[in-house]
Amino acid sequence: MTITPPALSVFETLESEVRSYCRGWPAVFDRARGSRLYDEDDHTYLDFFAGAGALNYGHNNPVLKRALLDYLERDGITHGLDMGTTAKRAFLETFQNVILRPRDLPYKVMFPGPTGTNAVESALKLARKVKGRESIVSFTNAFHGMSLGSLAVTGNAFKRAGAGVPLVHGTPMPFDNYLDGQVPDFLWFERLLQDSGSGLNHPAAVIVETIQGEGGINVARLEWLRALADVCRRHDMLLIVDDIQMGCGRTGPFFSFEEAGITPDIVTLSKSISGYGLPMALTLFKPELDIWEPGEHNGTFRGNNPAFVTATAALDTYWADGQTEKQTLARGEQIESALVALCAEPSAEGATYRGRGLAWGVEFPDRARATAICRRAFELGLIVETSGPDSEVVKLLPALTITPDELEEGLRTLARAVRETA
């Protein structure tokens, strides 16, 4: 496939230099369906990125689309603040019946504003309010968002520098396997907590991703997560799982922490919760933590009702039984097999892979390699992104609805890109 450089003029002349993905994928996209995107010149791209995890059910999923069109056509409430609406009620009831009850999760549901960082900000505010402390522990290579509260618990130095003020009240701890197995899990963290002379401000909460998506597809072991929950319990800290990228089925089960058998105190969801790529976010917490005063946290777009409609349809369609989880795990095995083969190729010497469900990463010894691979993959019609502090990991994040054939095709293209960049 040959790609003609598109006319990007207005993007280059009018849009801020802050734009980024469009630089790596120099096309003007026009439409999409499932795992395929089409640019304005009708080039086709297979999508292994899924809107950074916001499109778990693919682009313009037909079931959700039908529900959305029906709703819009009949002039359903579009913008509802936090008013009661029939669409919101349907969502809440479905979320309760399909997600919370079968998992025995006791959560209250908050609509904190429709983006991930809003959910994280509300979670941190609530934890601090409940515990009466300022400090939060996060983990190396965590990513939680770009507004000031979320950024303070995000690891990336480049993003942090954008704050323009010192980012305080957060302390990083080593994520699972950060120290290559040389240190017992939580040895350092627990010593700090137990020792009244350690200098650690006692944290209100710990915020963690079960798999760090932006941080390089770093997969926490289930026993590590269980031990973390235990540390939190023993030291009176709330456990916040940021499930924005790894929730909504990305790792198999609806919540990424289900396999570990833990019940976090607070959970943030966004990205794929609406199912259709529409802005929506939830903050879930145990009922005894619900000490918010009415309106203490608010936001104009927290009642994005079209998103409630597609979210309800997505839950009904994909989560009423265990099929989605099973299929995700099967697709994951398909990826793993391909990565085993890929890493065994001479052109991928030294490469390692890791992942769970449909979130996978491949790391190359040459830290510039991942970027080259993604660039070549794009030329070959595959959309795939890097991850990690130095963009040193190729991240595979296909839609959960991708077919085995599409997956096979994409993995073949990836292998070719690897070979052609060796």
Added chain:
Amino acid sequence: MTITPPALSVFETLESEVRSYCRGWPAVFDRARGSRLYDEDDHTYLDFFAGAGALNYGHNNPVLKRALLDYLERDGITHGLDMGTTAKRAFLETFQNVILRPRDLPYKVMFPGPTGTNAVESALKLARKVKGRESIVSFTNAFHGMSLGSLAVTGNAFKRAGAGVPLVHGTPMPFDNYLDGQVPDFLWFERLLQDSGSGLNHPAAVIVETIQGEGGINVARLEWLRALADVCRRHDMLLIVDDIQMGCGRTGPFFSFEEAGITPDIVTLSKSISGYGLPMALTLFKPELDIWEPGEHNGTFRGNNPAFVTATAALDTYWADGQTEKQTLARGEQIESALVALCAEPSAEGATYRGRGLAWGVEFPDRARATAICRRAFELGLIVETSGPDSEVVKLLPALTITPDELEEGLRTLARAVRETA
């Protein structure tokens, strides 16, 4: 009209206590069109709130709706991160041609994430980065958002307390007329800036609303805004106009600062920019400030393409000529006449009003009165909200597309609510 208490169970049992508007308006809304909402029992409500300013063109505006449905039906890109898309290009070109060029505004355009607080956070980050200073000056009774950076420049003590950490790096200055004309404008602010012994950390920027919507419809005089711009220029501070609530035609012209003849360094837009109540936000700034590195600020939903589609349609439909501005000012005069009469009634003794364009406030000597009026108005089928630090102001924020008859009807209902709460 009699309102039967609706079955709110799932809202009460599952949704967090943080919910607020739904408490004052105990209905379950189902659909809406223009300035009318309908609840599930088919009760009708006239809307003087317009989604807190997010629905300037009314609910489910038919022109925008058509564009949106067409786009969704043809599988246009829904979720686009910051990739180039045809929908984004159309928006950028239209924004340039219809808004920026005719006003001779040189701004670069940033998509900071689809909510107002994202836009404010990005504006503050950029200002601090450009100037290399942390401090920001805001104004008494300002409202800029709920995430940590925005909250630090928001006045409301109740909202601030929700942060759970001390809010720092911000200093409040008196908004126009805050000290009842007893003090020359900017006397205090300029003394602080000129005096190297004042103790004020020299600010990177000043952030201001031309009319404080949440703060009580406090209207800054044009000469005050001009003087503020001058203070900023003379003391090397950036001027940020937060036009999230008052922009997009709310006060008459597209930007609320146009009448003052000033060109802010940075402008934030959200709420009505998509025109359809869909989450979207923009940060505009002078090109010499565009020192962002690629990806230094990002966000999953900053490419909400359906919102770009309705935004483009809204600009084309309402801003290609001066009709909308003229009509808004005419409707504003209609309101003002009614408020003159209202405040002259015995039941409104001591009440005062203020406003511009289609943003108006009525304040009553008894600070509990506004809440009573809004409650009674709702019973009478009118949706209208309070504003101000003690909810002491009745805020009128109808859609710009409201008809003279609807406006008349609403104002009559309001007058009745005033009388019936005397």
Added chain:
Amino acid sequence: MTITPPALSVFETLESEVRSYCRGWPAVFDRARGSRLYDEDDHTYLDFFAGAGALNYGHNNPVLKRALLDYLERDGITHGLDMGTTAKRAFLETFQNVILRPRDLPYKVMFPGPTGTNAVESALKLARKVKGRESIVSFTNAFHGMSLGSLAVTGNAFKRAGAGVPLVHGTPMPFDNYLDGQVPDFLWFERLLQDSGSGLNHPAAVIVETIQGEGGINVARLEWLRALADVCRRHDMLLIVDDIQMGCGRTGPFFSFEEAGITPDIVTLSKSISGYGLPMALTLFKPELDIWEPGEHNGTFRGNNPAFVTATAALDTYWADGQTEKQTLARGEQIESALVALCAEPSAEGATYRGRGLAWGVEFPDRARATAICRRAFELGLIVETSGPDSEVVKLLPALTITPDELEEGLRTLARAVRETA
């Protein structure tokens, strides 16, 4: 008098560039008595600076010297941490009998470490602990010390920049007459406090100097101080008077706030409390505020017992009756008369003066003039310093024990320096 440039080599080669007074007074001083200093070449200097207010009873005051020598000779405890010692007991009893009881002041006494900034740090910590709030209000051109807590409530931008971190939790308010009488006292401060939307974090305390010594000899009117005490009382904020420079009789009475008839919640004393220039400081507070835990604030040199000895002697000698106060006021009148005459001279055109007791300042329209006058005065054998954010004020701070003749001599020299710099 001709001054030969002394051999400053080790000061220039070994001591840090941070040194400052030694630059304006390029001599190597050797001994001193009363108001006279002698350098190593036996040049004599009359002292109008008194150790920045730390030598209210003159250099090496003979009564205090005798007590100190006796104590040292008999091997009295020199370094006592916060252990009970006979010297400390004698000081506490004398302080109670001579100072607190006659003035009906109920204060508990804390030894916070032997410098002014230690006293201020402890006062701020206690206020925050008592009120459970972080924010402190200070005043324009305040000076409270160089450690991080004190620096945050100090006005001088040059000193503040030395912190290397943003200085937060403090908000400056206008000191008396800061806005030239154009604004009613405390109008702005009270509006901020009363308005829950103002954005001011409710302060734990207000810290004030009755006369700002470093800030330019800015004299607060007694009614302003009374009104401030009233604002504090009405808004649940502690009133801290920093009497480090203006206490110990500098303005006439022992505490500078006595004339105003107010009783601050917390008072800091240092500089002249030991009377002999030895490091010592006190933090005084109302007994109900004494919620310190044992050892919660400590410091190695808080039991500088030689200083307790001279402090006790100073209180016994100078404060057992009202003579010192009377004499200070008389000397103050002598200064005032001379300044009236000085400011009437053509060479001082436009100069203004202000002061109380034995703290006076003369400000010249040409802001560089004060520095020139002080330099010339030094050449003429008079030690006198500038003050104010731009060093624009000549500050007169002679010992309280200066004789009328010495005072006359110094004022004559000052007048000559003024003429010779015109």
Added chain:
Amino acid sequence: MTITPPALSVFETLESEVRSYCRGWPAVFDRARGSRLYDEDDHTYLDFFAGAGALNYGHNNPVLKRALLDYLERDGITHGLDMGTTAKRAFLETFQNVILRPRDLPYKVMFPGPTGTNAVESALKLARKVKGRESIVSFTNAFHGMSLGSLAVTGNAFKRAGAGVPLVHGTPMPFDNYLDGQVPDFLWFERLLQDSGSGLNHPAAVIVETIQGEGGINVARLEWLRALADVCRRHDMLLIVDDIQMGCGRTGPFFSFEEAGITPDIVTLSKSISGYGLPMALTLFKPELDIWEPGEHNGTFRGNNPAFVTATAALDTYWADGQTEKQTLARGEQIESALVALCAEPSAEGATYRGRGLAWGVEFPDRARATAICRRAFELGLIVETSGPDSEVVKLLPALTITPDELEEGLRTLARAVRETA
């Protein structure tokens, strides 16, 4: 010895509850000489505390006393701000000739105010100014002072809570052996520094004590200190050694870091630098760091000239040759032998000891034991204090000038106290 409860009334009624040492040692001390203190009832106490390290040459050392009395008698300058004085010059020259030159140390000398926390505050300010960063790394169980800047890098949670504001800009790292040898030195610290995604704000400096006196006599190995210096060099961070308690010969050589063969960028000295228990402090730094502006950090008592006089005499007397160091090491061996025996006694089962020079600690398995031992020792006429976050360590800090007999006596008393509290 029987101790009659002394009349403590004024301490109890007038002095703040913050007092602490006087609670554990309920006597009123009157005079002292060498290692003996006498209370007002002429009870004698042997001193194993030495003013928390401020009396390395004993109480009222006769050589220093003579120099001090001569100076005071001849009316030498007592209070000198930062003016040039003959006493200051003598000190600077002696410090250069006796201390800096023989050790080939290139430091500039700053007088930051006469207490340890002043020295630390100035060191932190300078490091931040030089590097343009806010963050400082300190160590678990560090103690650096009570003012806000120093407290933020101090470990003790109880002391930290006194701040009343969140303590930020500091991050604790594990001190040597903190993790019981389970983790390679600096593994965690270096990973954080190397990984741009770690979330650690890159520090301006690291501040460390070579032996943590307040933290429990935790002794850093020399190779650990060398490795730390290397980490600092490789990652562009300044190394600050806080030698306030362990400098001035406490561990043997004048500076405690000499044995490690490192040259810190900044060194703080206080406590025993004056030698006579008089308040004095120094901040030393490499000349290229001396970017202070004149007067950027100042303080009233930074020119405590009597302390300069005794400091000069102490350097001349004790540091002109290597005798003091040799003698300290010999006395240290005497202590170690005694502690070996002590820990072998059944009454001390499980006890461990550690130390260097004349700083030693004994830790007991029962964490309340150390307090009981010190209490009993006091009853037996020995002044000895606890240390560590839970006061779980008996700390031995005798004067360097203690005689072998006095040391023997004290160690016998300690052993008895151990037995009698078993």
